[in-house]
Ligand SMILES: Nc1nc2c(c(=O)[nH]1)N[C@H]1C(S)=C(S)[C@@H](COP(=O)(O)OP(=O)(O)OC[C@H]3O[C@@H](n4cnc5c(=O)[nH]c(N)nc54)[C@H](O)[C@@H]3O)O[C@H]1N2
């Protein structure tokens with residue numbers, strides 16, 4: 001028996017029954033501080049009973065109450081006013097994907113799932129047909145690495161371990177932990193990575209360090225970069241000529257793997273940057289010489305799991321826009337996600353809940369910030385308590401999870417979906433009636449693996465889609481924004497938390513804004529709103545950057561919602577919100593604390 005950590009994390013660690021990380025490549029027998037705390041976390045901050053308006057009720061009552069609300073909206077033929085918000089709180093195929101069937105069946109509004117990585121998936125697929133890059137086995141074979149817009153030493157510890165002993169160049173907007181632990185770092189202005197990529201491509205071509213063998217249209221790429229001269233590139237990026245030459249030379253000589261962080265896709269010109277960065281290795285003759293996220297290359301039919309072959313949501317709302325268009329909705333069903341923490345315009349969602357304009361149901365094992373203010377909460381099982389199949393966005397193992405703790409409270413997402421469907425008279429519909437394991441078996445058909453094999457062998461490796469014969473150069477980015485923000489926020493991962501999770505173990509923290517100048521309480525103002533924060537001066541953060549951990553986006557009091565200052569602007573490729581937003585003004589406030 002084994003169990004994999006289901007958290008939104010590259011590594012998807014696999015553990016033994018006694019919860020020891022397996023000593024198989026690339027898990028290599030170690031785990032993170034969260035992995036080490038999971039068993040003791042399991043009894044903390046749990047939702048122990050269904051609740052309506054803060055009062056404990058039976059599961060039956062809660063289900064009837066929720067179904068009645070849904071029925072009323074369906075009767076008015078306004079199903080688009082129901083929105084379900086689910087993300088990667090648990091990466092299990094049966095926990096995250098399958099339960100969306102009910103909402104898709106009735107035609108409720110779905111989000112575009114763009115919050116994290118959609119921008120880069122789409123930008124890379126333009127050239128490679130898929131966003132899959134190097135596998136862990138391929139990753140170790142490279143002689144060096146460029147870590148671009150990624151805090152890998154914290155966010156991707158098993159990948160980092162594989163890269164640790166070889167030369168690494170980090171490209172970031174501040175001196176990150178990963179920068180400090182690498183052989184060289186280069187600081188760029190936020191939003192200018194695309195111009196740095198242009199500079200590298202131009203430099204490789206000008207110095208004759210390239211091959212056209214993999215590219216279907218080298219001339220277009222050359223013409224594209226030739227529109228920029230070095231002077232312009234250096235002034236837009238803030239990078240010195242010697243650093244640009246160093247980087248170009250490192251690419252030419254080492255042919256490194258480029259680890260492309262998700263943060264890039266959340267920045268001005270971000271999809272464009274990822275698109276061009278992914279072409280650099282191809283110009284050097286290295287096919288798929290990058291790593292972004294391999295989830296789309298595993299062959300799992302996520303749409304089938306969500307029932308989209310036999311249903312159609314009436315509307316898709318961008319995760320960038322949901323908070324700003326919250327009045328289009330009156331009912332929000334949340335699982336696997338903590339939208340008050342994570343979504344742009346989260347303050348508007350909170351206001352709509354507080355004013356009674358939005359009815360919210362949260363299904364979560366833990367009292368998330370959103371669960372605390374929801375109209376109805378329903379306890380879920382943690383991943384330690386339920387059967388599931390888990391994949392990784394880095395390695396190629398599928399893992400059959402069996403519970404290692406017997407649940408004291410909570411029901412599974414599938415069970416809740418089935419109970420709600422029954423109450424709504426939808427149990428007989430094939431999307432609901434299909435056995436979840438049969439659905440999973442079908443969704444795995446392109447991986448060459450069956451559920452039976454998985455249940456027998458527990459951990460099975462699947463093949464990644466093959467790389468393309470030729471890399472498609474066009475369409476190249478267009479309409480690049482050259483008027484970059486004077487000041488921008490940058491977010492990154494904290495080692496002890498995954499997004500909003502683990503505060504019950506490692507403590508609550510108020511948002512802190514690390515910056516080059518201010519010290520004390522003050523305000524950050526953007527075009528979308530303002531928040532009060534504590535400013536802390538840091539020598540690692542250059543002028544024009546505010547650095548915040550992405551794990552403390554909501555204060556313990558629930559009053560500071562960092563995402564009040566994140567607007568609804570989004571990327572052109574995958575619609576990912578520009579979370580690394582421009583800042584209009586920062587100032588200190590002397591007399592009060594947030
Ligand atoms: N400003 C700003 N905003 C950001 C970011 C940023 O950098 N800056 N980062 C963005 C990124 S990268 C992401 S991925 C999102 C993440 O945003 P969210 O998706 O909100 O991520 P989590 O905080 O992990 O919330 C997941 C929720 O799922 C719950 N959960 C865990 N396991 C289970 C389970 O088995 N069943 C159920 N039903 N629930 C479960 C957890 O308890 C938690 O409440 O936030 C984004 N928001």
Ligand SMILES: Nc1nc2c(c(=O)[nH]1)N[C@H]1C(S)=C(S)[C@@H](COP(=O)(O)OP(=O)(O)OC[C@H]3O[C@@H](n4cnc5c(=O)[nH]c(N)nc54)[C@H](O)[C@@H]3O)O[C@H]1N2
Pocket residue numbers: 008009010116148149150151152154155156171172173174176188189190191192193260261262263264267490491492493494495496497498499550551580
């Ligand atoms: N410990 C831990 N691990 C995690 C998570 C966690 O919460 N905690 N979250 C998981 C999730 S949901 C995700 S999405 C991944 C994210 O993993 P990563 O992709 O590594 O993202 P971050 O950790 O947010 O770090 C992003 C880095 O990009 C830099 N950056 C910001 N803007 C720019 C820019 O314009 N240009 C450049 N070059 N750099 C920029 C930031 O300063 C930061 O150092 O990590 C996963 N792993």
Ligand code: SF4
Pocket residue numbers: 005006007009010011012013031032033034035036157498
């Ligand atoms: S959070 Fe990531 S590194 Fe930590 S146990 Fe889970 S998969 Fe492993």
Ligand SMILES: [Mo]
Pocket residue numbers: 008116117262
């Ligand atoms: Mo993420």
